[in-house]
Amino acid sequence: MRRIASIVLLCLVSLSFSACGSGGDGATGQSNAKTLRVGVECAYAPYNWEEGEPSDTNVPISNHEGFYAEGYDVQIAKLVADNMGAELEIVKLPWDGLLEALNQGQVDAVFSGMVDSDEHKQAAAFSEIYVPQPTEYGVMVKADGDYASATVPEDFVGASLLGQKGTKLDTVIDQIDGVNHLPAVDTITNMLERLDAGTTDGIVINLESAEAYQAQYPDTVVVDFPDDDGFVLDFNGVCAGVRKDDTALLDEINTALASVSAEQRQDLMDSAMELAGQK
Known part of the structure; x- marks a missing residue:
């Protein structure tokens, strides 16, 4: 009889611990958290x-x-x-x-x-x-640089332009004839640093981001092309x-x-x- 009572007590204790350890779903023990x-x-x-x-x-x-x-x-x-x-x-x-x-x-x-x-x-x-x-692109240049007064894509003939690797910020550069399309870099930060260092004449950016970038690099201007003469975007x-x-x-x-x-x-x-x- 004592043996049976001990077994019953052990089972009750085990069930008690199992109930405390279960998640939100008591039947499966799985948490409902998503x-x-x-x-x-x-x-x-x-x-x-x-x-x-x-x-x-x-x-x-x-x-x-x-x-x-x-x-x-x-x-x-x-x-x-x-x-x-x-x-x-x-x-x-x-x-x-x-x-x-x-x-x-x-x-x-x-x-x-x-x-x-x-x-x-x-x-x-x-x-x-x-x-x-909707997203629009433009070109950021140094305020005291050769392209600060540019207004249309043709004004960038002869310029070196830079974009971000694997993004449209890089591939759209080919829409401007006569530019030197530099090898793309990994991040926007690298693009801004290259512009600041003078190793590129301009970088292609999302116009929505321009204000934030100019707060960090105030000696820049952003060229926003006219709607009928800007970058063609497929998105x-x-x-x-x-x-x-x-x-x-x-x-x-x-x-x-x-x-x-x-x-x-x-x-x-x-x-x-x-x-x-x-x-």
Whole structure:
């Protein structure tokens, strides 16, 4: 009888510990918590960058301990995750590895200033645009340089121009005849440093980012070509990327984005521009 009683007591204790250790779903022991893993370059202000100190608005970078992601992309991703009832995880990745990481399952989505170009659409599906307005490109030059008074593409004949590797900021340079198209560099930061050092006459930038860049490099001007004489772009604007077969997540993202008003998007961009200018 004592043996039977001991066995019954042991079973009760085991059941008690099992119940305490289970997650949100008592039947399976699995947690109901949902995480949205987002790939970000963290080097493209005002869309995204990294910081060494936590703040009320930035997000820890899961694969870069002690650093935090900030910028417009990050704030939009936070709103999307909140709308989905998910926890946001930011994964820092090199620009040219974002879509590969997405398709390998390392991240669920990409929020990284990425446009829905024909090339990108070969590797991923894209959400609706989440920036305040369509993307336009221009050329940033030194204020005291030879091309400060340029107004149209033809004014850059003979100039050396630089873009970011693997992006439209590089490939559109070939739309201007007679320029010296320099080998692309990895990051926007490298482009700005090259312009500042005088090793390039100009760099192609997203006009939406111009204010933030000029806050860091005030001795520059931005050439915004006329609408009928500017760069021809094969995309609509900055969007979130997901795997092509992940239609459910794409729907969730688009539903969340639809809840973010134009005014709220502009406020977030203005804040990101201000923060980026203080870096």
